Amino acid sequence: MLNRSAFAQLFSRRAVFGMVHLGALPGAPLFASLDAVIEDALRDARAIAAGGCDGFVIENYGDRPFTRGRVEAETVAAMTRVITEIQREIDIPFGVNVLRNDALSALAIAAATGAAFIRVNVHTGVMVTDQGIIEGDAYATMRKRASLTPSTFIFADYLVKHATPLGEPSPKDLRERGFADAIIVTGAATGAAADPSRLRMLREAIPDAPLLVGSGLTAENASEFADADAAIVGTSLKNDGRIDPQRVEALVRAFKR
Numbered sequence: 001m002l003n004r005s006a007f008a009q010l011f012s013r014r015a016v017f018g019m020v021h022l023g024a025l026p027g028a029p030l031f032a033s034l035d036a037v038i039e040d041a042l043r044d045a046r047a048i049a050a051g052g053c054d055g056f057v058i059e060n061y062g063d064r065p066f067t068r069g070r071v072e073a074e075t076v077a078a079m080t081r082v083i084t085e086i087q088r089e090i091d092i093p094f095g096v097n098v099l100r101n102d103a104l105s106a107l108a109i110a111a112a113t114g115a116a117f118i119r120v121n122v123h124t125g126v127m128v129t130d131q132g133i134i135e136g137d138a139y140a141t142m143r144k145r146a147s148l149t150p151s152t153f154i155f156a157d158y159l160v161k162h163a164t165p166l167g168e169p170s171p172k173d174l175r176e177r178g179f180a181d182a183i184i185v186t187g188a189a190t191g192a193a194a195d196p197s198r199l200r201m202l203r204e205a206i207p208d209a210p211l212l213v214g215s216g217l218t219a220e221n222a223s224e225f226a227d228a229d230a231a232i233v234g235t236s237l238k239n240d241g242r243i244d245p246q247r248v249e250a251l252v253r254a255f256k257r
Contacts, residue, residue, distance in 0.1 A: 002153060002181040007210035007229055010116070011054050011093060014256045017212075018048030018248060019234025020086075021061035025078040028063040034078060037062075038085050044243040045086045051248020056090075057119060057232055058083060059097035066100035068131035076105050083113045095119055095155060100131050103141040103154075111149040117181070119232075123156035124178040125170075127163035134163070138178035156180035158202060161189050161215055171205045184214035184232065191235035192216045196224045203227045219247075219254040231255055 002010070021044070023037040024030035041058070048056045060075060079096070086094075097119035098106040106118035121127075124136040145152060156178065158171055174180050183202060185194045193216030202211055213231040225231070237247045 001175070001179055002210055003208045004210050004229055007182060011230060014228070015054040015230040016052075016252045016255055017055045017057050017095065017230065017232045018044075018051070018053040018237060018243060019061075019232060020044050020048070020056050020058040021234060022058065022063075022079070022082060024062035024064075025060055026074045027072050028060075028075075030062060030064070034081070037078070038082055040242075041082050042086060042089065045090050047243035047245045048237075048248060049090050049092055051237075051243075051245040052252040053092070053248060054230075055093035055095070055116065057095040057097060058086075059119070060099050063099060066131055067102075068100055068129065068134045069102070071098055071102050071105050076108055080109050080112050083109065083115070087113065093117075097121070100129065101134050103137070104144050107141070107144050107148055107152060110152045115152060117153035117155050119184065120154060120156045120180075121160040122163070123154065123180055124174050126166040127160065128166060129163045133166070136178070138180075142179055153181040154179070155182045155184055155212065157184045157186060157214065159186070159198070160184075161186040161192065171202050175206045175209050180209075182210040182212055182230075184212045185228075186213075186215040190215060193218075193221060194225070196227075199225060199227045217251065217255065219250045222251065222254040222257075225255075 093116040095117040096106045096109045096115045101121045103120045122134045122136045187193050210229040213225050213228045217231045218236040
């Protein structure tokens with residue numbers, strides 16, 4: 001597992017990862033054109049890099065409604081294609097999130113593209129979501145990683161957004177029994193700010209674990225998350241639906257300061 005020092009050496013101190021929200025992919029109800037998806041993703045990835053982010057995270061954001069299980073083969077193929085196009089131009093670390101919780105497909109994409117990490121929304125425990133009940137399966141994820149792409153890190157959410165836990169989740173279980181390399185804290189929904197007190201609680205419970213703010217970070221509230229080692233940011237970087245390099249630069253400067 002990564003510790004805080006190793007995380008900083010790999011991704012930089014107070015690393016910022018910009019979100020590349022993909023449009024609807026083939027097979028999704030709102031799909032229109034893969035060429036358009038690639039064009040939009042390239043534009044956002046360029047802006048993320050130009051604004052000074054240390055990396056990016058790419059996810060199938062436009063594929064609503066999401067499945068709680070495995071995605072279709074065309075989703076994996078399309079995401080791999082988009083990432084390959086981005087890699088032709090931009091050489092910064094990146095992660096993959098296959099919504100809603102398909103860690104095995106994310107690992108397959110990571111193995112094919114060289115992703116530094118995958119994000120797993122429910123790695124341990126049980127969450128009630130609009131897709132139904134999602135159970136973490138760290139058992140399958142960690143064994144697949146070991147056999148397929150052992151150098152890919154697991155960034156796992158603690159009390160992920162758009163979900164309600166069944167029971168009292170344990171951050172120590174996520175780290176010590178699920179072997180998550182880094183822990184992500186979010187607000188209740190996309191764009192909603194995380195609770196700084198939750199971040200402080202996690203720092204006390206698992207002091208060696210890299211902690212990331214996973215939603216709602218802005219240049220204005222960055223100082224509230226001094227306990228964070230990194231951040232994943234999307235909503236506040238956008239202007240009229242697209243990533244704005246100036247907003248990226250302002251947030252990166254505020255968070256690293």
